[in-house]
Amino acid sequence: MFQVLLVDDEALARNDVKSMLDFESHGFTICGEANSGSMALSMMERLTPHIVILDVSMPVMNGVELSRLIRDQFPRVKMIMLSSYDDYDYVRTCLMNGAMDYLLKHRLNPDSLLALLNKAVQDLRDEDQEQEARRVHTQMIEQLSPVIHREYVANLARDPQAAGEELHAYARENKLYPDSENYGAAAVQLVPFLLLTETLTDVQKNRLVQQAADVMQMAIGDIQRRTVAYVGEGRYIVLFSSADRSEHTAASQMNQAMSSLSHSLEKFLNLKCVHAAGPLCGSLKQLGDSYRKANQAMNDRLHQGSNTPVRRESLAMEEQKQLLLSLEQLNEERMNRILSTLFASLQGYPVYSMTVQIIVSEMLHMVEMLWKRHFPHASKEDNKLFPSRNDLGRIGSLAELEQWLLHYCACLMEELKKQHAGGPYSRHISKATQFIADHYASNISLELVAGELNLNPSYLSRLFKEETQMTFTEYLNHVRIKSSCLLMESGSYALKEISSQVGFFNYTYFFKVFKLITGMTPQAYMDSRKQSNK
Structure with missing residues (x-):
């Protein structure tokens, strides 16, 4: 229900308005009646009405003066002015004081009154929507402000000269880095970012990047004086400002901030980092060059070792x-x-x-x-x-x-x-196959494995045949031949060397077993693998 206050020094006039409309059926209720301006102001403080219908001609304090006070003290209240006289000066002044409309009492009827009340409601709702939109916009600006701020700083890594000019203008407009005399930029690299993130989803990777930025920002202090921004691939830029005129003092402060940043990353996120600082400068416009030098120093560190006698770039x-x-x-x-x-x-x-x-x-x-x-x-x-x-x-x-x-x-x-x-084998056969997998290259036998398992060799032989559908020797030979195939595929060994490495101490026997199991000779197998790799 929307609350309506009636203000008129004549009780008969107030009754006319009350009886003209079934207020409650249209969503309104008469919350009070006042016979003077002072009484109306007192009631408004207690009742907080949405709409006031007031008479222009009242003794002591007329409606024009009252409308001005309502505008100043209760700006959200909608006012409908009523008068018995069609006076232009009154109309203009009331409208200037914020009144919605000015009606002559003899022309007032249920339709015109309801239309004005509904218009007042619509105005109230429109104002509420505008206020909510402004609140949301303000909130978004407050939330986006650090994001925008960091983007200006990050741009120093992309276009140092132009970004320095833009950052200078943005900082001046938003009163950032106040009273600063010295500025500097540092590059920070998470270690080892590639290995940490190559199996992460984009969402997980972005979360890690943001967490690191938040922890670093917390460590170095107010974002309006020292700013951390993400550049990419685990690299960050840190913008530092100092109000101290001494470059020596400012440099010392910057080193302390970077040390705190590194310690916080390790403490809160278990992340190590390396960092390099650029030279101090006297203007935000020059920071692009400071970061360029810091970034170069960082890259030199990342590629340190490339001047060793045997330079490495990837796995051979x-x-x-x-x-x-x-x-x-x-x-x-x-x-x-x-x-x-x-x-x-x-x-x-x-x-x-x-x-x-x-x-x-x-x-x-x-x-x-x-x-x-x-x-x-x-x-x-x-x-x-x-x-x-x-x-x-x-x-x-x-x-x-x-x-x-x-x-x-x-x-x-x-x-x-x-x-x-594993597989569908019993405990004894599982242990036997594991022993074979570990020792196939040595001179092992059924008796040796049975002894390791504290089993009778005949009993183990029978179990092997029942569960693997192969004799012990057949199973051992299959394991050895499979391993020999892997060695052949590597292309690093001669056939006789391979045969001894997988446990065949007689090359002729190796040749015979290989052909029996694979259907081709060892040399034919090697030739076929070379052909398939072309």
Whole structure:
């Protein structure tokens, strides 16, 4: 219900208005009646009406003066003026005081009164909508303001000269970086961003980027004096301002802020970062050059080590083959040796360098592909044994990264061993097949495996035949031939060398078994693989 207050010094006139319309059926209620201006103001303070219908001609305080006071004290109240006289000066003054309309009492009728009341309601609703729109707009501006602010700063990394001019104008308009005498820009790089985010969705990646920005901003203080903005690929720009005229003092303050920023990232998000600062300058217009130099210093750090005697850019094809082969063969000792050699070749590169990140990324990609090949319907992320990629954020040295990757590959190898030893086999045969997978390259026999399992050799032989549909020797030979095929595919070994590596100490026997199982000679198999790889 919309509240209506009647103001007229004549009770008969008020009764005429009240009886002219069934107010409540149209959504209105008469909340009070006043016979003077002072009484009306007093009632309005208590009743807060939406609409006031008031007479122009009243003693002491007339309607014109009252309308001015209502406009000043209750600006949202809608006023409908009534008068017995058609006086132009009264009409103009009342309308200037905010009255909706001015009607002569003898012309007032139910239709015209209802039309005015409905118009007052519509005006009130329109004002409410405008006020809500202004509130939402203000809220959006307040929310977007840091976003817009950061975009101006981030543009310093894209177009230093033009962005410096634009930032200067934007800061002056919004009173940013007040009383500043010295400015500086720094570049910050999350370590190692590529390895951390390459398996994340865009939403997850954006969340990480924003969390890092928020933590860094919290560490360095007020965004209007020091601003963190995201540039891309784990790189941020930090704009620093100081009211101190001493460049030495300002530089010291900037170094302290960057140290706090780095500490907060590690404390709250388990993320390490590296940073480089550009020279101080006396104007926002010059900050683009400061960031350019900071960014160059950062890039020099990221590519540090590229001047070593053996420059590395990615994983060599032969290294990929050998690592994949060691995993497929479940040869943990060989896998450790390959990874150790790989990381030895990376000595001289910092852990956050792009060379290290790219090579480790390629190795992880190989592991991921191998996992999907053997476990197409299983999620590695659900396997609690595997180390999380989130752990990479806190790694600060090449040695730590090597240990993490060794553990990661060892977990995959363990799952592959379980798969090889699993299946529809009994406990005894599962253990026997696991032993074969671990020791096929050595001189093992049925008697040796039975002894390891504390079983009678005849009993183990019978179980093997029943469950695998192969004799012990046939099963062992299948494992050895499968491993020999992997070695052939690597293209790194001669046939006689391969035969001994997989446990055949007689090349003729290896030749015979290989042809029996694959249907072709070892040389024909190698030739066929070379042909398919062309």
